[in-house]
Amino acid sequence: MIKRLRTRRHPARPTNTAALETASNSTWPQMLLWAIGLAALIAIGVFLGWDTRVLAGVAVLVGLVSGLFVWMLGLIAVVPLIGPLIVKVLSFSFIWLLNALGYLVSYVAIRRGYSRDVLTYRGLTMALLIGIVIGYVVAQFI
Structure with missing residues (x-):
């Protein structure tokens, strides 16, 4: 009986790979839009002479809320x-x-x-x- 318990394997849980692929494939266009939008906002702000502390605060806030920093680090890690x-x-x-x-x-x-x-x-x-x-x-x- 003990030997049977040791050799018994649990079946692997099936994973929904279609859902995972859809989730990972659908996030990159959204993150790319966030990055382009943030870069455009910073460029316009510097061009118009806005306060750099406000621009930096907005960039950090957008990057943290949207997960843009993590996505960019993942892009660099590739x-x-x-x-x-x-x-x-x-x-x-x-x-x-x-x-x-x-x-x-x-x-x-x-x-x-x-x-x-x-x-x-x-x-x-x-x-x-x-x-x-x-x-x-x-x-x-x-």
Whole structure:
């Protein structure tokens, strides 16, 4: 009886592949329209001289609500070899945290009158981030 229980297999659940294909095939035109619309809105806003903070806020809001950022990351990940690496690097929370900390320190330093030092600091931070990304990519290929 124990042997029979071990060898008994459960039948695989049938999947509705037609529904999955329809769902995945129907989302890309909609996402492409969202991307084109958002790019057009940003281009028109920059051309007309709208406030860049408002444009950035609208872009982030549209990207988060529509899932456009995830779709674009998925599109980048499709590129062979380098695509998945770019997506991994973009999703590192360490890089996001380091960049946010840099903006906070820059804001405080500019308020106190250290604008020249901020330029040096931001240059060093960008060099560090680019070095981390290049090191990660090289390490993945070795």
